[in-house]
Amino acid sequence: MTYFPDLTRYAYGRNSIPGGEDDLNVGWLEAGHVFPTATPGDGLVDALLVCATRAAREYRGLHVCDLCPRIGSFADLVVTMTVDGRRVLLGNGEVRVHASDGSWYAAPTLVAHYVAEHHYAPPTPFVDAVIARAKTLYILAGEQRRRLHALSAEQQLSLLLRVVAAMPTAHPGERDRVYARIRGSAVDQPDSTWCSSWNGEIPPELAVLEEPIAQACWSINLTFSRGEQIDAGRREGIRNDCVTRVLECAADLGVDATAFTGSDAGDG
Secondary structure, eight states, rough: OOBOOOSSOSSSSSSSOGGGGGOOEEOOOOOSSOOOOOOOOOTTTHHHHHHHTOSSSOOOOOOOOSSOOOOHHHHHOOOOOTTEHHHHHHHHEEEEOOOOOOOOEEETTTTTHHHHHHHHOOOOHHHHHHHHHHHTTOOOOOOHHHHHHTOOOOHHHHHHHHHHHHHHOHHHHHHHHHHHHHHIIIIIIIOHHHHOOOOOOOOHHOOOOOOHHHHHHHHHHHHOOOOOOOHHHHHHHHHHHHHHHHHHHHHHOOOOGGOOOOOOOOOO
């Protein structure tokens, strides 16, 4: 991990966040550099993990903790933590929060590990902003998560299609058209060519929709299309990740995600 002193101007990444160059660094730690320490306050680690589920500036690669002993393979060093039974991968994005003083703060998602395991003490405005931000976020965890992940593929798809239909959009006709195409590709008349033609960028069919909705539709189609042949265990994991992402996206758009996570979640 690259080291930056706390509260210096952000300089690590530059990708697609308006005004992001004005962010202040927090928690960019590296061995050999002294950092403030304290026993973590109640709820701080969980709040950091909740915020990490909405990581900003996500990258393809992963950072590992430079403060921990380098023992084992790279896979052994990858950091994950759990909040209410929800596994959160750390090291591939940033926690970005807006404080009451008007400042934006950016920390690597590994900050949750730094606080929990190395007792790093972040600046107070960042801590307050993280705790406030976490209270506004819905995460799929606990019994809700276990129930939805236990559904069959058909039940999960039915659930996600209902979630997409509830997402607010300025283009309901286009959303409904994409909805029908996803259902046809995944259930009625599998069309692997539509799925395989999406190579790294949102396809033109989805470009008219708001980005979060387009991303949700893209994820559902790629996940549930029958065109991709992968082993059953990996496919189940990919489906469960999709359920989590789409429900959390819907919650961020103002949809009551809990309405889709009850005992009748698989009905449709």
